Amino acid sequence: MSAPMHLCRSLNEVYLDNNATTPVLASAAAAVLQTMQQDFGNPSSSHSTGIKAKVALEQTRTLARQLLGADQGEIIFTSGATEGIQTSVISALEAIRARGLAGPKTLLLYGATEHKAVPESLKHWNTLLQVNATIQAIPVLSNGLLDLDALAALLPQAALVCTMAANNETGVRQDLTAIEQVIRRIKPDAYWLVDCVQALGKMSLQLAATSIDYAPFSGHKLYGPKGIGFLYVRAGAPYRPLITGGGQEGGLRSGTENLPGIAALKAIFTELLKTEQSAFCAEPTLWQYRSQLLSALKTVFPGLVLNSDAPYIIPTTLNFSVPGFFAKDILDLFDAAGIRVSSGSACSSKVTGSFVLDAMGLERWRSEGAIRLSFGPAMTAQECQEACERISGLAKVVRQHCLVLTDADPLNIPSDDGLYQFKYDACCSYLLICAQSRQAIIIDPVLPLAERFVNIIQGQGLALVAVLDTHLHDTANHAATLLRQLLAQNTAQDALGWPLAETQLTLGAYQLTRIATPGHSNQASSYLLSYRQTLKAAFVGDLLLPGGIGRTDMQGGDAVALQQSLQKLSQLVYPETLIFSSHDYAQRFVTTLQQAIAETPLLEPILAGSDLTEWQQSLNAQALLLQQASSHLCGLVEVSSQDAIALVQPSELPHLLNEQPLLVLDVREPYEQSAGALANYLPVKAEVLQLPLSRLCDAVLHDKLQVTQPLLLVCRSGNRSLLAARVLRRLGFTQLWNLQGGVALLS
Structure with missing residues (x-):
């Protein structure tokens, strides 16, 4: 097969994040090098070298017209889609202002699942150009398509409508024909911008046959280098250059053209226009690859749920979630195996979810667990097979570590002795396992982690001795209630899950005792963990946090009881005893009594028995700060500035x-x-x-x-x-x- 069929890379990874960026096509990379070293002329120069450069530039523009069916209108080379969006928005807003449509009664509409470049551009230039129109999102249906009834209701006041051809997260392909019919029937003079970044090479685009006013494209989303793109502007649509200067691009976009990037586009356009032996696959082949990749994913995650599916999508995007998994779990697993996919949400210590899936009204767990697998239209059968084999190979790893429920041989599942710390957002849950006795205790479970705990307990064949809460406020802990169904013995328990007949819980060499520690809540206990009769740790709930003290203004809170509980705790633990809380807002994982005193000056007078009035005001001020920050916080924590390494x-x-x-x-x-x-x-x-x-x-x-x-x-x-x-x-x-x-x- 000819050289353009291959990508210019040599990697030991399986790259499946093509909606983010793509490797450069080999023929495109060769064209870049040729243009940089041999055909390096300035298209504005009048000598032969410049003329050859100008001819190459115009040849690329002609190919773009053929590819898009755009025999009319302008094709303007840009630095990428973001510049094209800015130019389009500025052009439309200036025309809107000139028509006297400025003010809050005028609507600037965008799809609720648009790439952030569109609404952020609208906000920026609406303010800067003093149009001061109202910017409003168009709702979408659960399948990701625009709600055309909602669009129709908004259109009478709309001056600009921004939609997209295909969504970057879900691959949902908008019905541009239906959208156009609604727009032109209700508001024929509204300007229409369509983000086509994810569409080229994946769906047919005959732009001249539509009334689309602006369509930005990006090279690096389709096997070109970064820093090159182009913008289609319909004939007759208002246009105002974003960049002026030497008059390049017919005065529509000044600045010496990125000729190497344009040469790469020429190579890509040439491949797209081939009727046979093209580097780009026909649509049925792409659907076949998608089916194979989906089958491989299901061997790893049988419970996988698709967040978008045929017939509403382009075939090159798979967006899925797995019950019981956060996106980061799967992302880390795949990345360790050399498989590059992306999350549908921002990966950070705070679970934020996907705004696209939220707009579609999908369940929160799907938003927080969304993974996007995207391949390019130049994928080969060999690449697809390698990707499927690499993905399928993870099934054994997932079973081995109890990430999904399985009937696999327990001998293949590690069950290391000791303490496991799990985190969901700022919530901390704990699992104590004794490998010798095959027993376990769970402390402070949270509902999003409940299925993971079920998988571990059942997958390893552990006997669950207790599911303990350190404190309760007004309602029972639903996660604890669910997990207590797994208890080895149906014994009577108190409200926090402690077996009434026991004064101490023993798991092999581990012993767990409890002390009443009300104050943050009137139903609160701390659990002291000893290993071979030596005190090692304390689980204190929100009595004391890594870097702060629990608040007393919530239901059941009592400042006097809090002081007494802290004093009791300080008398039972050593200065270096590890103290685990049920919340960790500063990513510190653990504290000790001596560390807590050093980090929280308020703690020392409390432990010293100072009169309530001396520290109650400070504690109330902390609680007020917490209420302003978040209704879910249970204590004040300040990040230390001495964490540098x-x-x-x-x-x-x-x-x-x-x-x-x-x-x-x-x-x-x-x-x-x-x-x-x-x-x-x-x-x-x-x-x-x-x-x-x-x-x-x-x-x-x-x-x-x-x-x-x-x-x-x-x-x-x-x-x-x-x-x-x-x-x-x-x-x-x-x-x-x-x-x-x-x-x-x-x-």
Whole structure:
């Protein structure tokens, strides 16, 4: 097959995030190099070298017209889709203002699932040009299509309508014909902008046959380099240049043209226009690839739910969620195996969800767990097969680590002894396992993690001894109620789940005792954890937080009781005893009594027995701040400014590992470690300890790490290892290095 059939890359990864960007087509890369080194003329020059450049530029424009069916109107080369959107919005808004349509009664409409570049551009230029119109989203249906009835109701006041051809997250293909009929029937003089970034090469576009006024495109979404794009402007549509100067592009967009980028577009357009032996697949082939990829995904996640599906989508996008999984779980798993997909939501410590799926009205768990797998129209059968094999290979890893319920042999499932810390947003839940007795206790479960706990308990064949809450407010904990159905024995329990007949819970070498600690709530207990008769930790709910004190203004709160409970706790624990809370707003994971006193000056007078009036006012002020910040916060936490650690660049790693007797801590989760061993990425041989972030506190609890030990922390991106380093620094560890960029920059 000819060279243009191949992508210009040599990777050991499976790249399935083509809606974000694509590798450069080999023929396009060759055209860029040829233009940069040989055909490098300035199209504005009048000599032969310049003339040849001008001819090449116009040839590309002609190909674009053929491809889009745009025999009329303008094709203007830009730096990308964002510039095209800005230019279109400015042109339309200036025309709207000239027609006297400025003011809040005039509507600027955009689809609720549009790329943020569109509404943000509308907001910016609406203010800057002092049009001061009202910007309003057009609702979408549950399938992602625009609600045409809602659009029709808004159109009488609309001056500009912005929609998209295909959605970047879901792949939903809008019915442009139906949208056009509604717009031109109700408001024929409204300007219409259609974001076509995800459409080229994936769906037919005959722009001249429509009344679309503006259509921006981007090169790097279709195997071109970044920094090149083009804009279609319908003949007769108002146009105002965003960039003026030397008069290039017929005065429509000044600045010397990006001729290498335009040469790449020429190569891509040539491939798209081929009727046979093209690098680009026919639509039926793309649907076949999608079916194969979906089958592979279902071997890993049988409960997978599609968030968009045929017949409403282009075939190159798969957007799915898996019950019981957050997007970050799957993203980390895939990335460790060298499979590049993206999340439908921003990956951070705070679960935010996908605004696109939220606009479609889908359940919150689907929004928070959405994964986008996108392949390009130049995918080959071999690439599809490799992707399917790599994805299917993760089924064993998922079963091994109890990520989904399975009947697999329990011997294949690790059941390490000790404490596991789970987090959902700022909520903390804990699982204590005794591998010898095959028993477990869950503390402070939250509902989004309940299915994960069920999978672990049933998948490992554990006997669940108790499901404990540290405190309750006005209602029962639904997660705890659900999980108590798994208890090994149906014994009587108090409201917090403690077995009434027991004064101590024993799991092999672990002992758990409870003390009443009201104050934050009138139904509150703390649980003291001993290992081989030595006190190691305390689970205190929201009595004390990593960096703060629980509030007393919620239902059942009592400042006097809070003081008494804190005093009681301080008399029972050691200064270095690990203290676990049910919330962690500053990503600190754990604290100790001595650390809490150092970080929270208010705690010392409370423990000293100071009169209530001396600290009650401060506590109330903290509660007021919390109420203003969020109704869900249960205590005040301030992030310490002393969390800085030493950062290591990947290029420095060989020297550091050769010079320092470093222990490398792989703080990725076990399923990531199974999917891709860290030793495969390190430039030199080193001692590696697999210590997931969820097990970090257990390692400290069991003295598996020494505070003077030199440690290099590594994760996928450098973020979790940074958190781990901060936790260890606060616990007294002094020789800490963090690999900046993590495994991502080593791969």
